[in-house]
Amino acid sequence: MDSPNLFNPHPSRDNLNFFQADSGRCYSVIPHCYAQAAYLTAAFSVENSFALAVGNPGVSLPDALREPSRPRAAKPPRPAPEHRADPETAERRHREIRLLCDSRDGLTGLYNRSSFIDQLDAAVDRRRHRRNHQFGVLLLDLDRFKIINDSLGHQVGDRLLATVGRRLQECIPPWNVVARLGGDEFAILFDPMQHPTQIGRFAEVIQRHLQQPILLGDHEIFTTASIGIALGDASYEGGKDILRDADTALYRAKIKGKGSHVVFNPAMHRQVWERLHLESDLRRAIQRQELRLHYQPIVSPTTRQILGCEALVRWQHPRLGLVSPTQFIPIAEETGLIRPIGEWVLREACTAVRKWQLMLPQGQPPFVSVNLSSHQLTQPEFTETVAAILQETGCPPSALKLELTESTIAEYAEMVIPKMKELGRRGIQLCIDDFGTGYSSLSRLYDFPIHTLKIDRSFVEGIGGSGEKLKIARAIVNLAHTLGMEAIAEGVETPEQLGVLQAWDCQLCQGYLFSQPVGEIEIEQLLLRGTIHLSPAQTLREWKRFADEIDHLAHRAGMERNGKNENGCGRGIHIA
Incomplete structure (x- = not known):
């Protein structure tokens, strides 16, 4: 009997499923590797071949792979060929089995990086010799895997x-090649393809398939993936080239947002190059003291008194000037730099509060709001880090307000809520930022240790009209009042x-009606002044006209609901 091809890239799915079910045992090579090793007719028996394949002479062949017992009388054992004792043949077979096992990922049994690149090289070569041959590469990276791995443990991460x-x-045709390149990065070679759009449809199928809940012990895990796609063409010289472009597309997909897929185009090379330079500069920004904190006053709408400030990080780049946070914060979150940057922001903001406390007359010092990233909140030692900074700087806990988004609370509730409660017990105030744009569970909102709801600027902009955003903004203010919380309107x-x-x-x-974000010296001047004075152009007539219009709209809406005005909107407006 001829031995099968040890390097067949498309093993039987039946074999794969069969051996996965084998008594729940886990081996360090792909399951069908056992079956292929069992067919070898060399100086080793079937069981020795298996032991050699898994790299452990003490491991025995699973019962399912043992050769079926035969009646000796009916069919006596075949005498061993003379060449079995040939050491050269034995060594060659040994190398073949080792090479087979080395081509596989030990955790998943899929192809590893080196063997996948070999498959890509072959696909590129086919495309070079056959003009109409089409193939594509899909590179996939799990979203939030690091957080899951760090919080639930590496064993859960491996599973x-x-x-x-x-x-x-x-979820893909069996003739395509799937590989794990390392960490949480997977790759798929679609070869051949009928049409370039086909791979995009496969990406959508994969996204839907991965979004289904995964139950691992007591944990129900939901995951998505960012996907980069590169299509094969004659310009590629080898597999590494197309894999590089798929990685570039993956980079863009991560910027686009979780669960996205992006197809590579040549213009991405320059964008990625610039982003890599920015990342390199950002790593040195803290040591070079290029980061700055700007502060935007938070005021009472009736008295115009400055009651607090929001701390906003800025990057004064030596060559590019002031870099927007929308450019460098996503890079910081992706690379893990958000942790040292976030700690720096927190320490600087608390130091400023202590300075204001000493600078201003006796009384309650203004509070400072600091935005938190989900990457910070999910760190096990975060609450201890905050407590240490408060003690180091002398900032009162009641003067610190930490802002987190609805999405962070909902997405990482299991990890975040205990930390929120601990921060609340330490006297630190918590604020939900951009409220109304996420997916908070209103039934659980009362259970969260939240002190403040911040109305997103998109709803505040809607106050100038009479549409749905006006109603949402009013509803958020009423909700805050009902739950005994503060409401802050931004924008x-x-x-x-x-x-x-x-x-x-x-x-x-x-x-901006009161002040744009300003530097350390300017905010100190505003705090010493105590109140914000609006410009003369903002006249009393404009205020009264718009207040009357809102009163009329609220009266009409109330009449439509219950025949009388129950809102009282527009009454009691304080004109200063």
Whole structure:
């Protein structure tokens, strides 16, 4: 009997499924590797071949792979060929088995990086010799895997990777090649393809398949993946080239957002090159003291008194000038630099509060709001880090307000809520930022240790009209009042918006109407002044006109609901 091809890239799915079910035992090579090793007719018996394949002479062949017992009388054993004792043949067979095992990923049984690149090289070569041959590469990276791995443990992380590997095999045609390149990065070679759009449809199928919940012991895990796609063409010289372009597309998919897929185009090379330079510079920004904190006042809408500030990080790049946070914060989160940057921001903000406390007359010092990333909150030692910074700087815990988004609470509830409660017990105030744009569970909102709801600027902008955003902004203010929380409206830019927020009894406001974010010296001058003075152009007539319009709209809406005005919107507006 001829031995099968040891390097067949498309093993039987039946063999794969059969050996996965074998008594739950886990081996360090792909399951069908046992079956292929068992066919070898060399100086080794079937069991010795298996022991050699798994690299452990003490491991016995699973019962399912043992040769079926035969009646000796019916068919006597075949005499061993003379060449079995040939040491050269034995060594060659030994190398073949080792090479087979070395081509596989030990955790998932999929192809590893080196063997996958060999498959890519072959596909590139086919494309070079056959003009109409089409193929594509899909590179996949699990979103949030590091957080899952760090919080639930590496054993759960490994089981998740193995499950993802199986799911990828289940949702693509069996002749395509699936590999784990390392960490949480997987790759698929679609070869051949009928049309370039076909791989995009496969990416959508894979996304839907991976979004199904994964149950690992007591943990139900939901995951998505960012996917980069590169299509094969005659310009590629080898597999590494197309894999590089798929990686570039993956980079863009991560920027686009979780669960996205992007197809490579040549213009991405320059964008990625610039981003890599920016990342390299960002790593040295803290040591070079290039980061700055700007502060935007948070004021009372009735008295214009400055009650606090929001700390906003800025990067003064030596060559590019002031770099927007929207450019470098995503890079910091992706690379893990958000941890040292976030700690620096927290320490600087607390130091500023202590300085204000000594600088201003006796009384309650203004608070400072600091934005938190999910990467910070999910770190096990985060609460201890905050406590240490407060003690080091002398900042009162009541003067620190930490802002986190709805999405962070909902997505990482199991890890974040205990930390939120611990921070609350330490006297630190917590604020939900951009409230109304995420997916908070209102039924659980009362259970969260939240002190403040911050109304997203998109709803504040809607106050200038009479549409749905106006109603949402009013509803958020009412919700905060009902739950005994503060409401802060951000993005206030017109006296009309301020007038309506006053009428709704919104406790705090911030926006360009009062001040843009300013540096350390400017904020100290504003704090010493104590209140914000609006410009003469913001006249009393404009305020009254818009307040009357809102009162009319609220009266009409109330009449439509129950035949009488129950809102009282527009009454009691304080004109200063």
